[in-house]
Amino acid sequence: MELFTNQVLAGIATGAIYACMALAVVMIYQAIDHLNFAQGEMAMFSTFISWQLMQWGVSYWAAFIITLAFSFVAGIAIERILFKPLAKAPVLTNVAGFIALFAIINSSAGLIWDFTIKQYPTPFGSSPFLGSQLISTHQAGMIGVTVLLLLGLYFFFQYTRIGLAMRAAASVPESARLVGINTSWMIALGWGMATAIGAIAGMLIAPVVFLEPNMMGGVLIYGFAAAVLGGLTSPFGAVVGGFLVGVFENLAGTYIPGVGNELKLPIALALIISVLVVKPAGLFGRQIVKRV
């Protein structure tokens, strides 16, 4: 039983990271109808920025805040420079844009900080949390920061005017413009926020997976899986999907004989495909009805 609780809690902790990545993916998907393949690389680059700041002697939380601000601005810049001009381009053009962005960021990080694996600090320590062997303080910290982030986002989108405007711009762009919302900037703002959310995920997972230019590859696949599982049209679903994928991945690795660490990823993805066969829009996604 203790092993089970332990695996569930650890799953929730990594699930929190998947939830953040899924949320970032969904925010951009809702704004521009494309999956951002470079989301993980953007998060990795942000994490390197925070690491560099700490190398220069900036304290953890100061580096954390500066990195968030940097990521927010960088996300807006990427949208303005690369994806705003592609807004009316065909899907494949956008896909090429994302792949280019992926390669550029990955190689730049390798060039600047090289590909060797680096230790990344945790501000929470890694002792047992509240004297319990079930979960470490860093895992508890991962969950705590994510929960705070999700609450903050919920209040932002539900109770602020700018949050309302962003939701409107994502759901019916033409009507949003007709009430005076600058939808183009709302998309840019969405990119900024998604990039900052990704940065949080990167900084929280870095002590676990270690810092290197390819650190987010696996994490992003789980993030995509979580987003698709929860439904790409539902931020809430993406978050739930993240936690579900995290927990399931851990339980499958522990309890299904022969799975272990190596087969965790395919098993998790197989589960997701089974769900999608039954519910193609994802667990919480809206079925899009189009008139023909």
Add this chain to the structure above:
Amino acid sequence: MTTLLNVKDLRAYYGQVQALHGLSFSLNEGSLVTLLGANGAGKTTTLRAICNMVRSTGAIEFDGKPLNNRSTENIVRFGIAHVPQGRGTFTTMTVEENLQLGAITRKDSAGIVSDIERMYAHFPVLKQRHTQQAGTLSGGEQQMLAVARALMLRPRLMLLDEPSFGLAPLVVRDLFGILGKINREDKVSILVVEQNAQLALELADQAYVIETGRIVMSGNAKDIANNEEIRKSYLGY
């Protein structure tokens, strides 16, 4: 009476296809004007051109200021509220959020709160359903919501694109009654595009008839309604 909206030689294009061929008309402050015409005559395009949602040339002046080359979202800030064809409801949001979105460019939060109450007084059904997702409303209720959303801007001019479309005759009567009241009491000028010519002519002060992107007839709404020849050849009733 001062001219609020003045449109001169308006030409609009969808890609290579020209939809409006030099259309001119004007609307006086406080009046209710209707654009009539058959399907494909260019009524919707005219409204879309005013809000710069379609490529156009010619002069569009609102209150003496040119609207050309301004973005749709900036034109709204002049006090022009556009209720598009199909109502443009934010279907996944609540009724109240739809109303708040109508006032998203306004800064006076106290005024917005009291205006929402005013809309609930105009349209009691919206109050009953204020926490409901707007997509669950009936067609007539959604049209009420679209009008209320437009009014939340406190517009000087409201553009309505076929408000009667898809509604039961009784609901249309109701709606047009409300539009007349808004025009008289709230002093909102209204430009309404309609296929239901009979009803629109009862309501309007002034009417223009469009055919294939040109104005072919204009005048006092009563005169047009009483002229059997025009009715038969252009309005089909």
